[in-house]
Amino acid sequence: MSDSSDVRSKKDAGGRSPVNDSHVSVSRRAAVGSVVGVFSVGYVGAVSYPIYRYLNTPVERAASAAQVTEVSPPDAAKVKLGASQTFMFGSRPAVLIHHEDGQWSAFDAVCTHLGCTVKYESSKDRIYCACHGGVYNAETGEPEAGPPPRALTRYKVEVKDDEVIVSRV
Numbered sequence: 001m002s003d004s005s006d007v008r009s010k011k012d013a014g015g016r017s018p019v020n021d022s023h024v025s026v027s028r029r030a031a032v033g034s035v036v037g038v039f040s041v042g043y044v045g046a047v048s049y050p051i052y053r054y055l056n057t058p059v060e061r062a063a064s065a066a067q068v069t070e071v072s073p074p075d076a077a078k079v080k081l082g083a084s085q086t087f088m089f090g091s092r093p094a095v096l097i098h099h100e101d102g103q104w105s106a107f108d109a110v111c112t113h114l115g116c117t118v119k120y121e122s123s124k125d126r127i128y129c130a131c132h133g134g135v136y137n138a139e140t141g142e143p144e145a146g147p148p149p150r151a152l153t154r155y156k157v158e159v160k161d162d163e164v165i166v167s168r169v
């Protein structure tokens, strides 16, 4: 008897127990804290990611591109005799050449003079840099005319079934 009257006496005019109110209050506080925490993490991520991308320097990008060791250029097996395909080897342009005799060769397509992108000219069977008239041999990548000081970096080419695989030498 006295127990129920004691409980009743602890309730307020609205019938709520002070003990229960403190639980609700703590739970609400915890919920609000969790929501604020989640939004804080999201806000920090939203602010820090662009900063990270900004600070991801060309040197770091080059380092990650240097980790690429093998590429299968899409549709490379369809490149006709005497034709070429430009593709990306990591972050660098590259050129794949299918020679008239059926052989393949591939090179880094960045000119060793001042870094323009070179192209294969099928009519002259040469690799040409339009910036300053640099000419490279299409089979070896060695410079043949103009200002390029050294050969283009050569890649290894393997043909397996219908796939052409270009890899670092």
Ligand code: FES
Pocket: 111, 112, 113, 114, 115, 116, 129, 130, 131, 132, 133, 134, 146, 147, 148
């Ligand atoms: S950049 Fe290619 S010849 Fe100068």
